[in-house]
Amino acid sequence: MSQGEIQLVVDRLEAVYNHAIVALHGVSLTIRRGEILALLGANGAGKSTTLKSISNLLQAERGQITRGSIHFEGIDVLRTRPSDLVRHGLVQVLEGRHCFRALNVEENLVTGGLGRGSSRVEIVQDLERVYSIFPGLKAKRRETSGLTSGGEQQMTAIGRALMSRPRLLVLDEPSMGLAPLIIRDIFRKLKSLNESEGLSILLAEQNSTVALQYADRATVLENGVAVLEGAAEVLRNRDDVRAFYLGERTVSDEGSVSADRAVDNPRAFETIA
Amino acid sequence: MLDFDYSFLAEVLVGGLLSGVMYSLVAIGFVLIYKTSGVLNFAQGAMLLFAALTFVSLVERGAPFALALLITFAIMVALGMAIERVVLRPLVNKPPITLFMATLGLSYVIEGAAQLAWGTQVHGLDLGIDDTPFEVAGILISKFDLFAAAVAATMVAFLTAFFRYTRIGLAFRAVADDQFAAFAVGLKLPRIWATVWAAAGAVALVAGLLWGARLGVQFSLSLVVLKALPVLVLGGFDSILGAIVAGLLIGATEKLAEVYIGPFFGGGIESWFAYLVALAFLLVRPAGLFGQKIVERA
Structure with missing residues (x-):
């Protein structure tokens, strides 16, 4: 296209x-x-x-x-x-971010890959890509998502959406x-x-x-x-x-x-x- | 209490804790389903009866132990998935009370089906573990109870590893955390629900065999769900850890109360004391000990 x-x-x-x-x-x-x-x-x-x-x-x-x-x-x-x-x-980042609060930041990102049905290798590659876009997330990768700041949660939610390799990103x-x-x-x-x-x-x-x-x-x-x-x-x-x-x-x-x-x-x- | 018998206390306590494990086994089946789909599956007890009855009937018809176990396992997994597909999936997004009523009805259908298929007589179930008590540091411990505890521990370790280290386990935790977000992210909820129901079927098999061996396999086996309810109230409906800890607490409390408080009421308080504890607990901490802690920064 x-x-x-x-x-x-x-x-x-x-x-x-x-x-x-x-x-x-x-x-x-x-x-x-x-x-x-x-x-x-x-x-x-x-x-x-x-x-x-x-x-x-x-x-x-x-x-x-x-x-x-x-x-x-x-x-x-x-x-x-x-x-x-x-x-x-076609992926959407929901209003109010909707991170999986009990999961850590990296697990949140991985769910985006699971949603697309990515292979293990693809998930590793996509994680690196998301971390290069949002370097702040890499430092917080092992932290429980619900305990990160609002901005970090928004980045996590966007990163999670990017993990499914969208061509149209919808943000509320x-x-x-x-x-x-x-x-x-x-x-x-x-x-x-x-x-x-x-x-x-x-x-x-x-x-x-x-x-x-x-x-x-x-x-x-x-x-x-x-x-x-x-x-x-x-x-x-x-x-x-x-x-x-x-x-x-x-x-x-x-x-x-x-x-x-x-x-x-x-x-x-x-x-x- | 001049000459209080501490070794007797210890014996009652250990016996109580071990019987509590049996409650936990039933409660875990509830937790699995409640966590991911918000359904309080009242049919868990009927599934447990169905599993025990199927296993016993197969053994009585001459199937070797291992084969009967395998066949029953397959049937329980299939049953769990069928329930999800036929009953629960069409009711997605209906109010919780509707789902609860559906599982209530379902529990009678399963009980009826089990008896239709295998008859109504009481069966003995021998798992090949002799229940002779043995002595550790002056305390008598039931070998069977210890075996049940070991089985429960293995099952919990297996479930924990599954949720922590596998892809479907991660998806399961995501769904349990925020169903709408999981839906939007593209996780296939029906597939996850089917897996969870299959797992609940397998848990029902384990619990059914242990309870069946203890009480005999009969209609009233499905009533052990009622024993799981105070455990769920105490531990929280959505926590496996809670189900374990609360099972132990309820088991121990029940036995201690029976022995030390019971005599003042003429005995027989064991059967209802757990509900009293659960009721008191509801007033103090409605979410249970480990129930859904909302993790959020203020």
Whole structure:
């Protein structure tokens, strides 16, 4: 698959929890190979539900997809087991990291290799690779994961995902609860993996400032609907977008944002009006 | 208590500890399944009965000891995997009470099937170990109890090595730690569950033979599950170490209570004293001695 080819397509996805609570009503997004897509939105906008759907993890949380489709490199995601998706190169780092707390750091990493079905030799090679990306983990390899710092746990979770040699890495709120310097460190590592190996990355973030700094494109969700989509560079400079959708008070003193600033995106305009 | 008989105390204590090992054996079967799938498998006792009954029936039909053991082992592994596949897997993500009810029903189905296949009469089970007590430092010890303890120790050592040094063991610990994360990482949960149920079947075989040899192989053998419950409460439902330590504690407490407190109540307190201990323990430490310690930095 060549650079720039479409790798993941989410098409008009609708999802409910417990057959009653509607979480998504029409989310569409696409990722091209080698790009970083940020999925932005406020609390409850549907970011996590979208990501869990992409890894087909929703049924484990008593959620169901009621309409729409997801295709990853031609595979029908909603008909593929999560363990098979991992083997096909689609791996997710869950919100809140979800390290195996009672296992040590290295054991955590090895489980990622087991998930892919790697051989012993491959696991040893991949461990070295992860340690070269996150040298801090090597020093802590024998420590119980639950006792390492939040940043180390996030690196462990990312390293564990890398152990399965993904082609699309999905990250849910990687910045959650971490100090700005550590967030920067982690995002730089992700960016360099993206640039050096062409690893595609889909990340959901509430911290839109950081996400837009490293992403190529972004899709914004509001109340379970994808309301706008565009180049990260453009969105970065649109204070109105950030004010309306991401709950950031960055609108300048001009008072209310005039309609013409949103008019270049009709869907955004509709929602605002 | 002017002339307290210390050697008698020691004898009661050792006897209690050794009988406690027998409780641990049953409890370990529960722990294996509870740890990885959160199911309290009430059918563990029925599996134990099924194993003992199958073994005895094979021996009575003229199968040599080793062959009967091998066949029963294979049947128990198959039974464990079949239960996982047919009963538990379709119920994944259902509330714990649903799963518990399923295993409760299952335990009667297994008991019924065992009796349908092998009949309802009581069988004696002779493992070839004569139960003559022998004396160590003035204390009488049952040879059979010692054998049971050795078997239990071997089994625990084997299980521990399995979980620590094998790939499937690591996967097992990962699932026990965080099932959702294990699912997301790509571990094949159904395969792990099947392995665990197979292991629980094998543990049921070991416990079934030892308990069967002690009590005779009969319907009431499945009621030893009730003996495992206080052990689980005390040790924690998800700790193998807890099952061992709590089994020893319950065994010793029971015997000591019977001998030293029993006379004040006219005796017979051994059968319910363990539950009293478990109840008291629930109030103080609901997670048990070794139950799921959440390892997390504050």
